[in-house]
Amino acid sequence: DVVMTQTPVSLPVSLGGQASISCRSSQSLVHSNGNTYLHWYLQKPGQSPQLLIYRVSNRFSGVPDRFSGSGSGTDFTLKISRVEPEDLGDYYCLQSTHFPRTFGGGTKLELK
């Protein structure tokens, strides 16, 4: 299985500040079709996860441009600029290049 290592586990931030979350995979996430299937989700307390970024760097419908994704191969980053209260919660990366699909362990974004 592809192991997704997400860091940090906890990320204290100030409102208006910036946050960066890393997701590293144990093998390349480049599919044989050339696409990289690495996605980012936010799970707010008591809610279902919601898709933020798909295929590394594409913002999902309605996601503010404060969220950006980057990376390639085995190393990926989610950046959140100008953190707002509604950004707090648990962030997960998911790889769907390889089977079985695997999630990162999660990063809790909380107020400093």
Next chain:
Amino acid sequence: EVKLVESGGGLVQPGRSLKLSCAASGFNFNDYWMGWVRQAPGKGLEWIGEINKDSSTINYTPSLKDKFTISRDNAQNTLYLQMSKLGSEDTAIYYCARSLGADYWGQGVMVTVSS
């Protein structure tokens, strides 16, 4: 509006079976792979498996393969998860999700395995 609504959860005794449903609306169900994900209390997300548009391909996370069966009824726009020989380790919120990129999720249904 895309909507996924899970049902069928609840309290079940160890060793018993349970079948979850996921009713889909707001999109052409026939056009999408669908998946199931679970989350144990206070833990992270775990992908259970997925099914393609016409049910000809069904994949399971290998460690869970003997416990779960995924199916779908395109005429009813419904996804299913049959769970068998349940143990306390299967206590979790179970989510259905659309597509392999999990772009839309249901609200989840709680399954508690306890005597």
